[in-house]
Amino acid sequence: MPKITIDNKEIECRAGVPVLQAALEAGWDVPHYCYHPGLSIVASCRLCLMEMMMPNPKTQELSWSPKLVPSCQTPVKDGLICRFGSDTVKHNQRVCMEFFLLNHPLDCPVCDQAGECYLQDYSYKFGNPTSRMVDQKLKNPKKDIGPRTLLYQDRCVMCSRCVRVTDEVSGTFELGIVNRGSRCEIDAFPGKPLDNPLQGNVVDVCPVGAMLDKDFLFKRRVWELRSTSSVCPKCATGCAIHVDHADNKVYRLKPRFNPKVNTWWMCDEGRFGFKYVHDKKRIVKPIVRRGMDHESPDWADVPDIVRFRFSELVKRDGAAKVAAVLSPFLSCEEAWLLCKFIRSLAPTAALVTGLIPYSGEDRKFPIGSNNGTTKFTILKEKCPNRRGIETILKAFGGTTLTFDEFCKKATTGEFSAAWITGGYPEPWVEKETAKIAEKIEFLVVQDIFENELCTGAGMIFPSCGWAEREGSFMNAAGVLQSFERAIAPPDGAKQDGQYLYDIAGYSGLYRATRIRELMSAEVPAMKELYVPPEMPAHAH
Amino acid sequence: MANFEPILLRNRGVTGSTSLKVYESRGGYRAVRKALKMTPDEVVEEVKKANLRGRGGAGFPAGMKWSFLPKDRTRTLLCVNADESEPPTFCNRVLMETDPHQLIEGTIIAAYATKSQIAYIYMRVEFHEQFHIVQRAIDEAYAAGYLGTKIFGTDYSLECYVHRGAGAYVCGEETGLIESLEGKRGWPRIKPPFPAVEGLFRRPTVVNNVETLSCVPHIIERGAAWFTGIGPPHSTGPKLFCISGPVKKPGCYESPMTISVRDLLEREDMGGGMLPGKRAKAVLPGGASMGIISANEFDMKMDFEDPRKFGLLGLGTAAAVVIDDSIDMRVVLRNMARFYGTESCGQCTQCREGTAWMHKMATRIAMGAGRVEDLDVMLQTARNMGMMPGLSICGLPDGATYPIETIIKKFRGELESAIRAQPAGRAKRVLSVLN
Amino acid sequence: MAQPAGERLLKLSRSVKRAMSWQTINRNLPVMDPKAPPVLTEAVREKIRGFFPRYETKRAVLLPALHIVQDALGHISWKAMAEIAALLEIQPSDVIDTISFYTHFWTHSKGKKVIVACRSVSCEVMGGVAVLEELKKRLGIDEHETTADGAYSLVTEECLAGCDHAPCVIINEKLHKRVRAEDVVKLLADHANARLEIPRSDLFDAPAKTAADPASQNSQAEDLVGTTSDVREMRES
Structure with a gap:
């Protein structure tokens, strides 16, 4: 690990990173716009300039070089000495902030970015209190740059991050720079708008309010939002995300840095795929059905009812006639609790991996990249926890089935009791599958929306959206990540983990961390929870 | 020679x-x-x-x-x-x-x-x-x-x-x-x-x-x-010198780098002196980016080293343009500012914003709506854009600052008196129309 | 006297026709008809392909290609950009990115004669502004505009490197030297400006690699005479 000295303080840093990155990681707030660790370096914003010790070409004596050098473009080298605290450096930062604001409309009151804008923050921290510009400002147009994104060109600082995202991450090249000099603008070719599965990242990387998400536009001031660490449930990639919410409502999802999974990016499918959580048609109450009658029992009575019905049938038909279908939308903890419960009543019960939804093909980005150069993958496996479920089932052993095998057996009447979990955002029960409900005497369906199995179900449990739950998912590559509860379930519903916890015979409040402890004692693979490093406080 | x-x-x-x-x-x-x-x-x-x-x-x-x-x-x-x-x-x-x-x-x-x-x-x-x-x-x-x-x-x-x-x-x-x-x-x-x-x-x-x-x-x-063997030791070989503006024989002349600006302007085998009735006030001796010299600095040698002693960036392209005393310095200032304003590539912040801002100020000054403080703002902006050794990826902003800085420094008296000669309150009125 | 300067400045800022902050440009819709027949003829395409061997990447052929297309069509339309992009296997956004950087490429049609007036320091010192004002007056248009009949466009440029003959004006490809305001009428009427000695795109023919007949080269040399003119000669005639 190279050691470098910044402002008279020696720090150890990772090899191969730019000085700017090392400084940010060590806690310095170095202003920067164009530098992004996931993109190529253009060194054009000139905000991160620093002073550096250089050997005199004649005497080899070290002295501060007269030229300020961009810290984003200078790789760390053992023994490098630089400073950000000097007057020259600070003066340059002040100068740059004055330049950035010359033509800026200062429309912060109506700007979506206000509150998380690096023009605001840097002007406050590094800029001038007043402007000396008295001449007419350039007034650039707004651009409807794509179906999901708006570009407010007059707020742009020309860092070109967005252009580099389309060039280097998505590989779709929709954005470019037009004109030159102070008339430079970001633009797309008419009829070739910004429209690719990763386009939302363009909004994320924009340090100012130039690129805005139409979906979030004017919905909420960002300082009212609370951010919860989560994992995207849309595909088996399992991107680390932030769920930004307020008043029990999810407003937007943003990628969270995870070097092992998604680095800085996420796809639009995931980004805008949270809407089902707020669907009015969701199941919100437990339902017990007897013939044509149905009623909603009190949650407190639910464990007894379930346990009674299952043990009754186990006594009558034997333990092997029981099955539990574990949906890949369940968290590992929920799946473990359900397995625990079923196997405690019926030790030879079949454990089934739920239906794995596939759609299309894996999509690799940048488009045309191969395994070595791929930066992001959207998987065709559209569920977050297939691998987690399989791992748990393997640990439990005994009879384990795939969903197809289960359906085949169920139609021949091999099961008299079954617990089927769902949680799929889209309808998933096909006509053939629905028929199994008739062959199973006591069927428990746990799902987020009513489906065709519900008509034949003896009990129906409301499943919650992932933002209302806590737990962990294991992605297709085997990385186990935890997600936290962002919002409360709708009135009447309970978090899946909580009622499974109650049914499995525990008492008190369900905490995913506690279950993870218990679980990892039996399933060693569940010990290795990966917690990605936080982004440095002043990095963006 | x-x-x-x-x-x-x-x-x-x-x-x-x-x-x-x-x-x-x-x-x-x-x-x-x-x-x-x-x-x-x-x-x-x-x-x-x-x-x-x-x-x-x-x-x-x-x-x-x-x-x-x-x-x-x-x-x-x-x-x-x-x-x-x-x-x-x-x-x-x-x-x-x-x-x-x-x-x-x-x-x-x-x-x-x-x-x-x-x-x-x-x-x-x-x-x-x-x-x-x-x-x-x-x-x-x-x-x-x-x-x-x-x-x-x-x-x-x-x-x-x-x-x-x-x-x-x-x-x-x-x-x-x-x-x-x-x-x-x-x-x-x-x-x-x-x-x-x-x-x-x-x-x-x-x-x-x-x-x-x-x-x-x-x-x-x-x-x-x-x-x-040709020319001084630090500036060897023949060099082409260009001269343009109101001189008798504008053109391209070859010489070792031993001549002065005055030689280029006045020698019979070179510029041949000013056109009748014109008097040289200033010369941009090395192309626009190097800066300006006033009439009392015409003895500057045109080699790779001497121009620096006169506050210039260097020899540049050794192309001199003579500015006679009928030309308002505000016009030259605007011309320089406009050139860099339109030619800045727009990559680095200081250059992209600074050249455009200086162009705006210089245009207003040349149109008779300047303020004396504009000259200071221009001077500071020029320095903020980075004089050598520079703050940007290329040397364009450095080249942009030298003519602005040297014009304002060496002709401040003329510029100021032109601004003071404007009708009172004019700059203020123009600015209120603009914003 | 206070108003005119302000108004002039305002006019100046308005004269650059561009969308303003309160307008929204829609980039979702194509501005060209994708079903319309191609605008690049096979001859033009062939000429562009002729440049491929010169460079290691096809993208590097972009500048020659843009010159060829502009010479053939008079300007580079959106459709032409898309077709060039397809031919060079790059993105249309790359093409507009490059075009918009250079002042020599036009995305909208220009007049038959494009008048480029130099406004650099030598020309300004030698009276270039008066020439430009006279051009504007005679043509009835401002900088970067085209006359209603499509005969002339007026463009200003920084330095044409003809400073020893300041002030300079280029009309199509012919450089006019030492132009004075009173020469403008004559200059505009000069028929030679409309007709170039060589068709423009031939400027981009690949170099002759075979040993050419020296005689034909000499005759070619004579053809070239007179792509510049000294206005003083014209005055005297």
């Missing part, structure tokens, strides 16, 4: 000087034959010994540039910088329209010395006639076997193409030129890597100015010692 025998311009005025036949009859293509008998390293060494400093503006020694190429390279490219856009410079134009074969000969020698396979001549698009002349000369050279495969019967092959620009000052910067050659916007690249290591198409690349390359055949033919 009054009767200096022209070297680079020796064929000017000779009938048919652009044709291969005439060029050869006057001793052309002898140097390249000599060079091809030497090893490439010997050629580099000779040019190094001659201390040939680049004529494009920065004055970087050409031989040194060539020796930065990595030793283990397999493919090298040579770019000839004929994107002469610095106002008021036209010496490359004169070289190309009078003696294109001299450039081609220099190009072949430089390409051989750097082991280049292709030479691209990047020519600004406004050179229409010059393009025809050079292209025809290239065709002639191909036909004679001086370009193409196995030139001059040796094993060395060289392709030479003219690549026309499209109107961008910054493409005269070597990495801007390379980007432009690759079909992109001419945004200069961040260095390192320097072009010698990774340039055009990511290959080792050498970029040399037309005038620099035109000197090369003479160095090879007559030797480095002869070359260093």
Whole structure:
């Protein structure tokens, strides 16, 4: 690990990173716009300039070089000495902030970015209190740059991050720079708008309010939002995300840095795929059905009812006639609790991996990249926890089935009791599958929306959206990540983990961390929870 | 030195000087034959010994540039910088329209010395006639076997193409030129890597100015010692000087770098003095980017070192424009500010915003709505954009600051009295209309 | 006297026709008809392809290609950009990115004669402003505008490197030297400006690699005479 000295303080840093990155990681707030660790370096914003010790070409004596050098473009080298605290450096930062604001409309009151804008923050921290510009400002147009994104060109600082995202991450090249000099603008070719599965990242990387998400536009001031660490449930990639919410409502999802999974990016499918959580048609109450009658029992009575019905049938038909279908939308903890419960009543019960939804093909980005150069993958496996479920089932052993095998057996009447979990955002029960409900005497369906199995179900449990739950998912590559509860379930519903916890015979409040402890004692693979490093406080 | 025998311009005025036949009859293509008998390293060494400093503006020694190429390279490219856009410079134009074969000969020698396979001549698009002349000369050279495969019967092959620009000052910067050659916007690249290591198409690349390359055949033919014998030790060899503005004989003149601005302006074999009734007030002696000198500084020597003593950036392109006393300095200030405002490439913040802001202020001042404090703001903005050693990727903003700074500093009295002569409250009223 | 300067400045800022901050440009819709027949003829395409061997990447052919297309069509339309992009296997956004950087490429049609007036320091010192004002007056248009009949466009440029002959004006490809305001009428009427000695796109023919007949080269040399003119000569005639 190279050691470098910044402002008279020696720090150890990772090899191969730019000085700017090392400084940010060590806690310095170095202003920067164009530098992004996931993109190529253009060194054009000139905000991160620093002073550096250089050997005199004649005497080899070290002295501060007269030229300020961009810290984003200078790789760390053992023994490098630089400073950000000097007057020259600070003066340059002040100068740059004055330049950035010359033509800026200062429309912060109506700007979506206000509150998380690096023009605001840097002007406050590094800029001038007043402007000396008295001449007419350039007034650039707004651009409807794509179906999901708006570009407010007059707020742009020309860092070109967005252009580099389309060039280097998505590989779709929709954005470019037009004109030159102070008339430079970001633009797309008419009829070739910004429209690719990763386009939302363009909004994320924009340090100012130039690129805005139409979906979030004017919905909420960002300082009212609370951010919860989560994992995207849309595909088996399992991107680390932030769920930004307020008043029990999810407003937007943003990628969270995870070097092992998604680095800085996420796809639009995931980004805008949270809407089902707020669907009015969701199941919100437990339902017990007897013939044509149905009623909603009190949650407190639910464990007894379930346990009674299952043990009754186990006594009558034997333990092997029981099955539990574990949906890949369940968290590992929920799946473990359900397995625990079923196997405690019926030790030879079949454990089934739920239906794995596939759609299309894996999509690799940048488009045309191969395994070595791929930066992001959207998987065709559209569920977050297939691998987690399989791992748990393997640990439990005994009879384990795939969903197809289960359906085949169920139609021949091999099961008299079954617990089927769902949680799929889209309808998933096909006509053939629905028929199994008739062959199973006591069927428990746990799902987020009513489906065709519900008509034949003896009990129906409301499943919650992932933002209302806590737990962990294991992605297709085997990385186990935890997600936290962002919002409360709708009135009447309970978090899946909580009622499974109650049914499995525990008492008190369900905490995913506690279950993870218990679980990892039996399933060693569940010990290795990966917690990605936080982004440095002043990095963006 | 009054009767200096022209070297680079020796064929000017000779009938048919652009044709291969005439060029050869006057001793052309002898140097390249000599060079091809030497090893490439010997050629580099000779040019190094001659201390040939680049004529494009920065004055970087050409031989040194060539020796930065990595030793283990397999493919090298040579770019000839004929994107002469610095106002008021036209010496490359004169070289190309009078003696294109001299450039081609220099190009072949430089390409051989750097082991280049292709030479691209990047020519600004406004050179229409010059393009025809050079292209025809290239065709002639191909036909004679001086370009193409196995030139001059040796094993060395060289392709030479003219690549026309499209109107961008910054493409005269070597990495801007390379980007432009690759079909992109001419945004200069961040260095390192320097072009010698990774340039055009990511290959080792050498970029040399037309005038620099035109000197090369003479160095090879007559030797480095002869070359260093011309002019002062730090500024060796013949140099083309341009003079324009209200002088009797505006044009391009060749001389060792021993002359002063006054010589260029007044000598009979050069500018020949001012037009009747005009009096010189100031001179931009080295192209716009170097800055201005006032009438009492005309004894400045035009070499690579002396201009710095007068607050200028350097010799630049050694192209002087004379400003007579009928011209309002506010107009010159606006002209300079406008040039950099329109030609800034827009990559680095300081330059993109600073040049445009200075243009706005200078336009307002020239229209008679200036404020005295605008001069201070301009001066500060100029410095904030970065005077040498600079804050930006390329040197354009440094070039933009020098004329602004020197005009305001050296002609502050004139500018201020012009501003004070405006009707009272005018600036305020104009600004209220604008905002 | 206070108003005019302000108004002039305002006019100046308005004269650059561009969308303003309160307008929204829609980039979702194509501005060209994708079903319309191609605008690049096979001859033009062939000429562009002729440049491929010169460069290591196809993208590097972009500048020559844009010159060829502009010479053939008078300007580079959106459709032409898309077709060039397809031909060079790059993105249309790359093409507009490059075009918009250079002042020499036009995305909208220009007049038959494009007048480029130099406004650099030498020309300004030698009276270039008066020439430009006279041009504007005679043509009835402002900078970067085209006359209603499509005969003339007026463009200003920084330095044409003809400073020893300041002030300079280029009309199509012919450089006019030492132009004075009173020469403008004559200059505009000069028929030679409309007709170039060589068709423009031939400027981009690949160099002759075969040994050419020296005689034909000489005759070619004579053809080239007169792409510049000294206005003083014209005055005297």
